[in-house]
Amino acid sequence: MISLIGHWIKQSKLTRKELCEVFGVSQNTLSNWCTGKTFPTIPQAFKLAALFNVKVDDLYQWKEETKKPPLE
Structure with a gap:
């Protein structure tokens, strides 16, 4: 899974510091x-x-994860 959170932070008016304060992280x-x-937890994601x-x-x-062939 690829996180797009960084993209949305750049698009928002909030700074990373402000988000840290809002979420207490x-x-x-x-x-x-x-x-x-x-x-993030489900409530934090929402x-x-x-x-x-x-x-x-x-x-x-x-x-999609690429599956590696089994070792012989």
Whole structure:
């Protein structure tokens, strides 16, 4: 899954610092949400979507995982 949260932050009038304060998270946590390293909770995702005026679905893009062949 590809996170689009960073894209929506750039499109919004809110700064990363302001978002950290709104959600009570560190800048590291917000950065992890933007890179897809970690994910916001479901309530946080809905709140993010509301702040950006988008649907929760718009926060991420699905990317098919490529399956590796089994080891012989």
